[in-house]
């Protein structure tokens with residue numbers, strides 16, 4: 202798979218716009234912002250350009266696969282699919298799953314976005330094995346099972362994989378923040394922490 206880290210920022214902005222519009226116009230999901238769903242609070246990652254700039258760093262150059270833990274409307278999965286990653290999202294809420302897979306994905310494809318390989322799975326990400334992924338992304342809205350998640354990551358994540366978490370402070374005890382990268386990206390580029398095992 203060819204990785205393209207030279208996306209046009211306008212394409213990313215358009216992707217966000219389509220996700221926002223489809224979310225807002227979908228009767229099943231339109232009230233979900235800040236809402237407590239079965240497994241946590243739903244909110245989308247706000248600034249995809251910021252995340253994109255973070256992963257443009259050469260540190261990520263040999264990475265080709267990602268899983269988004271709780272993929273919401275799917276925007277993270279679509280962004281990485283556009284870059285050329287093998288991308289999958291696991292989302293517990295069935296309405297959000299349908300929105301991403303059956304509504305947003307076809308719309309993006311219709312507009313010429315190369316996201317055919319973006320995949321979604323309905324279920325609990327705590328049941329996943331993370332060993333197939335170079336990157337694991339997580340935006341923990343109202344999540345409170347950090348211990349179980351961390352144990353699972355320590356057990357199944359590859360040694361050279363990165364765990365990217367939106368926000369700056371998380372109660373992990375064993376995962377190591379990548380400090381140099383943290384200085385470069387975590388503070389200057391925005392609110393994304395990068396951990397390794």
Ligand SMILES: C[S@@+](CC[C@H](N)C(=O)[O-])C[C@H]1O[C@@H](n2cnc3c(N)ncnc32)[C@H](O)[C@@H]1O
Pocket residue numbers: 238239240241242243244245246269270271272273274275276277291292293294297324325326327339340341342344
């Ligand atoms: C804050 S939103 C983030 C959405 C998306 N990752 C993004 O960044 O735009 C968190 C999502 O995780 C989902 N979620 C929380 N715990 C989960 C679990 N254990 N398994 C699957 N999905 C979960 C919620 O339903 C919600 O849609």
